Amino acid sequence: MAIRDILTVPDPRLKEVSRPVEGGVSDDIRALMDDMLETMYAAPGIGLAAIQVGEPLRVIVMDLSGEGEPRAPRYFVNPEILETIEETAPYEEGCLSVPDVFDEIDRPARCKIRYLDYDGNLVEEWAEGLYAVCIQHEMDHLEGTLFIDYLSRLKRQRAVDKVRKAQRQKGREQAA
Numbered sequence: 001m002a003i004r005d006i007l008t009v010p011d012p013r014l015k016e017v018s019r020p021v022e023g024g025v026s027d028d029i030r031a032l033m034d035d036m037l038e039t040m041y042a043a044p045g046i047g048l049a050a051i052q053v054g055e056p057l058r059v060i061v062m063d064l065s066g067e068g069e070p071r072a073p074r075y076f077v078n079p080e081i082l083e084t085i086e087e088t089a090p091y092e093e094g095c096l097s098v099p100d101v102f103d104e105i106d107r108p109a110r111c112k113i114r115y116l117d118y119d120g121n122l123v124e125e126w127a128e129g130l131y132a133v134c135i136q137h138e139m140d141h142l143e144g145t146l147f148i149d150y151l152s153r154l155k156r157q158r159a160v161d162k163v164r165k166a167q168r169q170k171g172r173e174q175a176a
């Protein structure tokens, strides 16, 4: 397993549409998911899409366990949203590709999803609460959409500027 670099805005790769994994869940895909999970835990974050480590594949990892609880990794290959309910719920979202920016986003409160798990089994289930928020946020990444894309232009630009500035600062510290 290895920790990968996480892309941050305005990296154009984050706008790419990811392609489906062909031929089921191979050892290569499992190795990618292992790397993604380790990268996500190190960040730390609760969800990560493959494009965030530069791989344009429809692969997501997630762990929604609380602090002090045992780890509960979840893996999603080729996930699809089959159904959503009309009712929405707000949640203050953040993203490892937009570090230190948080804003409230409304999304459907429940969604039915279908995906292949780590072992290649087809799973169909309803997601609600934080699970529903996180899977919809991560699936947006597969379409090249970031949560800041739902904000006003001004707020979005401010978010990107903030990340850029922080990255420049980090670069200077590393060079010094």
Ligand code: ZN
Residues within 6 Å of the ligand: 094, 095, 096, 097, 137, 138, 141
């Ligand atoms: Zn994200």
